[in-house]
Amino acid sequence: MPAGMRPSEEGASEPYFPPRPLKRRWLFRERLRLFRGEHGTPSRDAVQADRPPAGRVQGSPGVSLVSARMCRVNRPGICHAQRLPENGRGRQGRCRVPSPGENRGSSCFKMSGPVKNRKYLFITAWNFWNKAPHTGYSPVIMKPVPEFKKNILSRAATPYRDLPASVYALFTATVVNGTGIFVFPFLALILTRRFGLSPKETGDILFLTTIAYVPGNLIGGKMTDLFGRKRVMMISQFLSALMFVPCGFLSDPYMIAGFVIASVFFDGITDPARQAMSMDVTRPENRQTAFSLIYMGHNLGFGIGQLIAGFLFAAAPSWLFWGNACAACAALVLVGVFIPETLPSREELELSMLSDSTEKALDGGLFRALLSRPRLLVFSFLITFYGFAYAQHRFALPMQAGELFGDDGARLFGFLMTMNAVLVIILTTPIVALMKRFAPIFNVAVAGLLFAFGFGILAFARSPWVFFMSTLIWTTGEVLNVTNERVYVSNHTPMSHRGRFNAVLPLVTGLGFSISPPVGGRIADLSGIPSVWIMVSSAAALAALGLFYLGVWERRRNFA
Template identity: 30%
Template sequence: MSVASMRRAARESVSGLPSAFWWLWASTLVNRLGAFVATFMTLYLTLDRGYSASFAGLVVALHGLGGVVSSLVAGVMTDRLGRRPTMLAANVSTGLSVALLGFMEHPAAIAAVALLVGMTSNASRPAVSAMMADIVRPEDRVRAFALNYWAINLGFAISSAVAGLVAEYSYLAGFLGEAALTLLCAVLVFLKLPESRPVKDAAAEAAAGPEVRLGTVLRDGRFMGVVGLSFLISLIFTQGSVGLPVAMGAAGFSPGDYGLVVAVNGVLIVALQIPVTRFIEHRDPQKLLVVSALLAGYGFAMTAFAGPLWAYALTVLVWTLAEIVNSPTQMGLVARLSPVHGRGRYQGMYTMSWAVAALVAPLMAGFVIDHLGAAWLWAATGVLGTMAALGYWLLMRGLPASGPGTAVLSGSGSGGAPATAEAEAKPVAAAAVAAGARPVEA
């Protein structure tokens, strides 16, 4: 490919998106650049503070539980108060609670504040995804979600490397650094992002029907099917940070070996997310989700046969391709199924599927590895991937091309453009922390 064609492809990948999207994208990148607590909590508690692995697992589990609780609450806030106020409240409270966590000494205080951090740090996700669906045209949403996911992974990759160096100097500096960057994210939201929540006029309110409540979401069978499939998929992907390090440690590999292998995931996402998304953007989402589920399940299942380090890296390559395809495609599907005036609640329910998986996956990995062996864990991922693929195939049969609502609403999306209401929206949840996973021994 020539330099000119590469430049043209890059321009096409980022063109046509509103300015508000890019400020939202920038806030996501800044937020993820400060991801210290989720990455280093276990090491901080065990190495720096001298607590047991069991206590560290409890604290990380409480952090995950906070995310489960806040997903639904934040979804309701996003619909009732608006996207911008929810993001501001979430980022400011996250910054303050993360800084507070760095000064906690008593075990009970550490556990309680970790729960609070989990709640606040997860609370912005439904609002971010709802705003993205508000301000981006339906035909551009897969690309927009992919770019946002790319920012998440780019920020996480940079923060992991920098935070590792910071942790060698001072863990407290890491906590304060995350707090500062999260508060900077709040400043960006306050200064640059207008509220995007669609405003109902009389005609739109009549067309929308009854108010969307959490019960409405739970009764939406097709959407709850997507939530269930998202849970299965996230159970698989979370094994990259939970089951894989434990299995590699048991096989005699060092933490450095695991770091090299799992780095393949971040590097590939940063390098391939945008070009792959350009390739899949207008292809059949049913086929993409089925194929990505199979790649995820059997990519992890291949780990059972990995011997040398390069073989582990090859398995990571396979399931990373699945992640690159699945993430924006599934978020686009969730957006299609979300009614305009219920995007926050729908986003919150979808976010919760990832948060619950972050709690269940470590327990699943620990139990299976301890009682049956790692090979059974990898076999289970193959089964889960097959189940998810079948589920996507069944769920999307006869799915209409448009979402549950089509109307132009009052209220601005980006840069004064009217916010469209073709009912499509939903979040992205990030990577799970190794809650309760045993540390990998050299």
């Protein structure tokens, strides 16, 4: 018999490819799928092909048979497989094979790979055992695998491949819009240092800007569901940007404050339309990745914008207003050109009512829709405690740094905020890639535990290194929470009420953020800042436990 051949069960010779020893660096976690019956039941996206003597082979539809290698059993229960790509660099994997007496069909696994965030190797052992455990073979069918680019940018972009084009357009528009957020971070400095208003007057103006956002948000939610996301967003954001233009020419601080308050009102109308549009262009299976990309785009743009705004505040203050307006209009151009109207049609709404999806449309008003989603209401109530804890990083954290380190406390707090911004950009991609396998509600529960631990250790902080460690922990929780909270809300929001839900629920969840500073201030006066951290840590931990229980309850009842 020629070398490299081995007799088959039918007496004919067949190619023999002895497996090479497995290398640790190419071994991946097996994912097993057991198939019932004599020949098993293939997965819904599988195709079958006859290939004697191993029986049947499974592969994804449209897979090119680039190479078919024989899979030989070295010992009972283990099948070694080998991939030989065009560049000659091999990868190996293994799949479990039933023992001769099990009679449970066969099992397989997919080898994970970095190529387009998909599985690229599919091995199946079909009716593997006929007579003896060492005489069976099974071919391996593989997709063509391009050479993987090893530069950092390519690896960072891997989780965000294959998203809809509208998501990339929203990401770009978010970066542009975030870059132009000049006015609000510097509004207090503009009113006090440039126009000489007192801290009390400045505080009243900032309070009015917050109040103006609420009616705009409620109006925008209703208009978004009635007239469409794109139409409402284009008109309201343009009016919001337009309000900044006269501010660059005015010298009366009260008139400037009036235009800024009007701008905030129109921005409140814009936000529900923007959030509903991001829900419309995504699906439950890619929302976590898409929302994390948009979130990272906002932080990236905001970080760049604050550097520009700091220069403009000193050199050309009027361009803080004009630059903000220009950036908002540029973002609108991107939305107008690359994103179509995403409002579901009447036919789509009626068709969704026949499904069992948690996003199916509902007839009736907002109050009835909210009552039909009790789990979402419980979720929003528990998230309020997260906002209560998170708000203290802007209130108790700088106060504690000042008490412990005096004048160096301000520099330490500035460094911690810079560290937070950098970590958000760095950690978003790996955290999403690591945690996307878990349900969003459990990820949000883990984020609460990180908040509890990260803020809790500040009660015992005496060294700057404790502040650095705390910032790393609670920033990780922030990324995990932001990239999963909206996913859960989106997956449980009726598609007919997305605008209104995105107007009301943020007001509920933001309540904790709003009341946290005054409550924390009173506790700090009574018993000191460490007591504040113990309080917020306990609140975050209790909310995390509640979310975990809600997730377990959903899983037991097979809720989405």
